Amino acid sequence: MSRKFIPKDPALQGEGHYAAARRHHGAAQALVNVGKVKRSVMVAAPGTPEEPRDLLEAQCAGRAPARR
Numbered sequence: 640m641s642r643k644f645i646p647k648d649p650a651l652q653g654e655g656h657y658a659a660a661r662r663h664h665g666a667a668q669a670l671v672n673v674g675k676v677k678r679s680v681m682v683a684a685p686g687t688p689e690e691p692r693d694l695l696e697a698q699c700a701g702r703a704p705a706r707r
Contacts, residue, residue, distance in 0.1 A: 670676060685691050 649686075
């Protein structure tokens with residue numbers, strides 16, 4: 640006798656939480672519409688010419704396998 644699982648919590652939505660996805664999409668769209676994206680890009684720009692190289696080296700070191 641197989642019974643179908645019916646969640647009592649309406650927030651439980653199976654593979655994806657559709658309401659959360661809609662909230663995230665709406666917030667992301669609002670951020671783009673307000674124009675804060677360009678400002679955020681400027682703030683995140685490298686401070687020195689060496690910074691991109693240093694970040695790339697750190698990324699490669701983090702991805703490298705650990706020595707034993």
